[in-house]
Amino acid sequence: MEEKIALENRVIPIRMLYESLSTTHQLVEEILPENGIPELRIALGKVKNTLRRNLEKAREGLPIVGYHFAIPAEYISCFECVPVCLEGTGYYLSTLLLDGVEKYYDLMINWGHPFHTCTAQKGPMGMVLDDLFHFDAIFAPTAPCDNTCSSYPFFKLEKKFPLILADMPFRRDRRSYEYYGEQIKKSLFELGRVIGQEPDFEKMKKHIEIENRVQELRFEIFELTKAIPSPISNIYNAVSAGTFILVSGTQENLSFYEEVLEIVKLRYKKKQHHGGEEKIRSIWPYMVTYFDMSLCEWLDRELGVSVLFDIFNYNFAEPINTKSDLDTMFYDMAKKGMGWPMVKQSTDFYYASLENCLQMAKEFSADCFIYTQSLACKQFGSFPQLLREALKDELGIPMLLIEFDVGDKRFTSLKTIKEKIKMFTQTLM
Amino acid sequence: MNLQDDPFLSISNTIMNPYVSEWQKNNKKVIGHYCTYLPEELLYAAGILPFRIRSTGHKHTDLGDIYMVRFTCSFVRATLDMALRGIYDFLDALFICNSCDHSRRMFELFDLKVFGREEFMKQVQRYYVSIPHVITDEGFEWYKREIEELKENLEKNFINRIITHNDLKLSIKIYNENRSLLRKIHELRILDAPRLNGSEALQISIANASVPKEIANNELKRIYNVLQEKEGIKEDFKRILLVGSEVDDLTFTRLIENSGAVLVSDFLCFGTRNFLDDVKIVNGNTPLESIINKVYYRMSCPRMMDDHVRRLEYLKNEINRAKVDGVILQRVNNCDLYGCENMMLLHELKELDVPILNIEREFYQADTTRLQTRIEAFLEMIS
Numbered sequence: 132m133e134e135k136i137a138l139e140n141r142v143i144p145i146r147m148l149y150e151s152l153s154t155t156h157q158l159v160e161e162i163l164p165e166n167g168i169p170e171l172r173i174a175l176g177k178v179k180n181t182l183r184r185n186l187e188k189a190r191e192g193l194p195i196v197g198y199h200f201a202i203p204a205e206y207i208s209c210f211e212c213v214p215v216c217l218e219g220t221g222y223y224l225s226t227l228l229l230d231g232v233e234k235y236y237d238l239m240i241n242w243g244h245p246f247h248t249c250t251a252q253k254g255p256m257g258m259v260l261d262d263l264f265h266f267d268a269i270f271a272p273t274a275p276c277d278n279t280c281s282s283y284p285f286f287k288l289e290k291k292f293p294l295i296l297a298d299m300p301f302r303r304d305r306r307s308y309e310y311y312g313e314q315i316k317k318s319l320f321e322l323g324r325v326i327g328q329e330p331d332f333e334k335m336k337k338h339i340e341i342e343n344r345v346q347e348l349r350f351e352i353f354e355l356t357k358a359i360p361s362p363i364s365n366i367y368n369a370v371s372a373g374t375f376i377l378v379s380g381t382q383e384n385l386s387f388y389e390e391v392l393e394i395v396k397l398r399y400k401k402k403q404h405h406g407g408e409e410k411i412r413s414i415w416p417y418m419v420t421y422f423d424m425s426l427c428e429w430l431d432r433e434l435g436v437s438v439l440f441d442i443f444n445y446n447f448a449e450p451i452n453t454k455s456d457l458d459t460m461f462y463d464m465a466k467k468g469m470g471w472p473m474v475k476q477s478t479d480f481y482y483a484s485l486e487n488c489l490q491m492a493k494e495f496s497a498d499c500f501i502y503t504q505s506l507a508c509k510q511f512g513s514f515p516q517l518l519r520e521a522l523k524d525e526l527g528i529p530m531l532l533i534e535f536d537v538g539d540k541r542f543t544s545l546k547t548i549k550e551k552i553k554m555f556t557q558t559l560m
Numbered sequence: 561m562n563l564q565d566d567p568f569l570s571i572s573n574t575i576m577n578p579y580v581s582e583w584q585k586n587n588k589k590v591i592g593h594y595c596t597y598l599p600e601e602l603l604y605a606a607g608i609l610p611f612r613i614r615s616t617g618h619k620h621t622d623l624g625d626i627y628m629v630r631f632t633c634s635f636v637r638a639t640l641d642m643a644l645r646g647i648y649d650f651l652d653a654l655f656i657c658n659s660c661d662h663s664r665r666m667f668e669l670f671d672l673k674v675f676g677r678e679e680f681m682k683q684v685q686r687y688y689v690s691i692p693h694v695i696t697d698e699g700f701e702w703y704k705r706e707i708e709e710l711k712e713n714l715e716k717n718f719i720n721r722i723i724t725h726n727d728l729k730l731s732i733k734i735y736n737e738n739r740s741l742l743r744k745i746h747e748l749r750i751l752d753a754p755r756l757n758g759s760e761a762l763q764i765s766i767a768n769a770s771v772p773k774e775i776a777n778n779e780l781k782r783i784y785n786v787l788q789e790k791e792g793i794k795e796d797f798k799r800i801l802l803v804g805s806e807v808d809d810l811t812f813t814r815l816i817e818n819s820g821a822v823l824v825s826d827f828l829c830f831g832t833r834n835f836l837d838d839v840k841i842v843n844g845n846t847p848l849e850s851i852i853n854k855v856y857y858r859m860s861c862p863r864m865m866d867d868h869v870r871r872l873e874y875l876k877n878e879i880n881r882a883k884v885d886g887v888i889l890q891r892v893n894n895c896d897l898y899g900c901e902n903m904m905l906l907h908e909l910k911e912l913d914v915p916i917l918n919i920e921r922e923f924y925q926a927d928t929t930r931l932q933t934r935i936e937a938f939l940e941m942i943s
Contacts, residue, residue, distance in 0.1 A: 242907075243902070243903035243907070243918065244899070244900065244903055245920070247631060247893065247894045247896065247899065249896075273692070273694060273865055274693075276661055277660055277661045277896040277897050280865045280896075280897065281862055281865075281896050281899065281901065283865065284865055284868050284904070285900065285903075285904065288868060288869075288904055288908075289904075296693075296865060296866060298692050298693055298694045298696065298699055298702075300702065301658040301664070301690045302688075302690040307690075310698070310702055313698065480667060481665070481668045507896070509631065509632055509633075509660075509661035509662055509894065509896065512628055512632040512661070512665075513628045513629070513662075513665040513668075514665075515629060516626055516627045517627065517669075517672065532629075534630070534631070
């Protein structure tokens with residue numbers, strides 16, 4: 132028993148996440164009316180199940196493999212291991228714990244991590260510094276940002292965790308996909324060598340096929356969002372982002388989207404809005420607040436503002452071909468990885484993103500854009516004004532810019548964010 | 561002779577200079593770039609003058625702030641600000657690579673807002689080079705292909721002729737000589753009684769980056785001779801190594817040196833890192849392959865994710881070689897790359913028992929008093 136506890140203690144934050152998620156799930160089930168925020172309920176249940184399974188695997192002594200959020204989790208399903216998404220774990224905890232993971236941010240800042248770096252990494256780094264994680268290996272791409280490039284070496288240099296890097300070109304063409312596909316393949320073999328396993332690509336294919344289906348479902352939900360009123364609840368964006376990076380490639384992820392699609396279809400048929408009345412349709416080209424997801428409900432119910440989608444919910448990859456040879460599969464995997472939210476925008480010039488935003492604004496009948504600029508995301512730091520001007524000049528749509536930190540309420544409080552949105556929406560109505 | 565009054569070095573105080581004007585009068589092109597991962601030897605072999613974009617002397621970012629949020633690097637924002645004011649209108653082309661998240665977005669911003677502004681009629685070409693973030697064999701092959709394509713582009717769109725092996729060999733020779741001269745000058749800087757201080761070294765480096773290298777080489781030889789004859793600095797001072805992100809303005813180095821220190825060495829983009837490695841044509845490599853080899857495998861900056869240990873070892877060695885009393889780690893605010901690099905160095909260099917100061921700053925001296933207090937306190941602390 133003691134040995135099992137010791138093994139589980141290699142992933143204490145996952146235990147924290149599981150416990151906080153279970154409590155929240157129970158609370159949500161007991162307090163909310165029967166049909167209250169179904170997307171949240173379903174997501175909590177699915178993620179909880181996956182985490183429980185991962186904790187069991189940790190107790191069995193399987194290797195702990197940390198992965199960067201821009202590595203689709205199904206890519207490491209070729210190993211028998213405990214997958215831990217570093218950014219996903221940190222941000223989910225920032226949502227679920229009372230003061231988020233501020234303690235770990237502060238720990239890292241005191242150690243010298245600059246205040247302007249990404250809290251998605253700062254949190255897990257603090258947890259590592261506090262010896263809450265013991266990774267057998269960490270797998271990351273060299274994208275999408277300077278934060279990734281500069282923060283990940285810490286794990287190797289300070290804690291000696293093997294760090295496996297798949298170099299991702301900042302260019303999007305056939306040669307880039309071939310290069311990155313080779314990098315993924317090479318990295319998986321290297322990861323296997325480090326944890327003492329042969330990659331089982333047949334097993335990986337099955338998880339990739341699950342995600343191929345998930346992509347179809349997500350796209351269907353996205354398409355339904357064109358309807359007026361929007362049939363999704365705002366919180367869908369937040370929880371979908373969570374499942375997207377935490378439980379990708381699992382049956383739980385698939386059933387989450389299957390169940391949500393049914394709910395969305397029903398609302399669509401009834402022309403029903405989750406918050407009651409849709410007054411304003413907004414597109415969030417970046418993210419919603421992770422440190423407090425209640426913003427989503429407040430927007431839905433108090434202001435009647437629909438968040439049609441955020442960055443995690445408007446980027447879609449083509450299905451990965453699992454029926455052909457391995458090289459084709461890795462080529463498609465590279466394409467998907469480079470089309471990942473944030474990575475897509477980072478590895479390409481802004482021109483495509485501008486076009487995409489304008490197109491979506493038209494297709495989804497958006498009234499406005501709300502651009503949350505996170506302190507750490509420098510690669511997005513020179514985009515807002517270009518977008519604002521393009522929206523104004525070409526479509527006459529206004530954009531609100533809010534500077535914040537996705538995972539730290541102390542930078543810009545929820546109250547301030549709400550005030551800004553409220554004043555902005557008053558100008559629209 | 562006081563180097564600060566040297567006419568050649570006064571080039572370091574301005575952006576445009578007579579040598580660039582002269583170059584363009586002869587119908588030759590000037591290409592602006594931000595990063596040393598663009599192989600200058602190749603551009604020079606094409607008869608093009610590479611010009612490192614900098615913000616020297618500029619004190620505003622208000623126009624740049626419109627297009628870049630306040631969390632971005634004020635150095636890059638300042639260069640955009642200057643460009644929006646027309647200061648970089650003399651450029652014939654802009655070459656960008658993915659050095660960092662801030663500078664690589666200048667590709668689009670210059671295109672849409674600087675070269676795209678109504679009153680600006682000149683056609684300015686742009687080119688983008690994608691650089692790997694790791695140093696591996698596959699990364700080398702990727703980078704090689706990028707530079708080979710760059711060469712083809714230069715031949716086709718800029719000079720309408722082939723860049724020959726001889727062009728490249730000549731360029732390599734000129735650039736190697738240039739680096740060799742800079743290294744010789746650096747040796748005079750690390751002496752017990754340094755013949756020049758860090759601000760003068762920075763002036764030399766900036767001026768050197770702003771003119772054709774043949775002219776620079778003549779000037780560097782002259783300066784080297786002057787320095788050899790010069791008496792070394794004998795006053796009581798602390799020997800400091802300056803590490804970190806872009807420094808292209810003397811006010812910062814002077815702030816340190818006016819507080820009782822001499823910057824006897826540095827690890828800066830505009831400093832020693834730029835002249836450590838030479839191009840060597842070996843093993844039957846073509847001149848172009850040799851250039852690519854040098855630029856890719858040279859002493860890196862923190863944008864290379866897997867090369868920290870080599871940078872650390874270099875610094876440890878330089879601390880001993882230059883008999884350094886203290887290290888100042890600095891970064892321009894919001895520079896994540898140097899923010900984390902300096903964090904690691906702060907802990908790792910402790911084993912050498914050398915005092916370290918870790919500071920952040922803006923591109924120009926906006927907060928002089930705060931910095932001065934910290935620097936003076938640090939220097940006083942060094943026994």
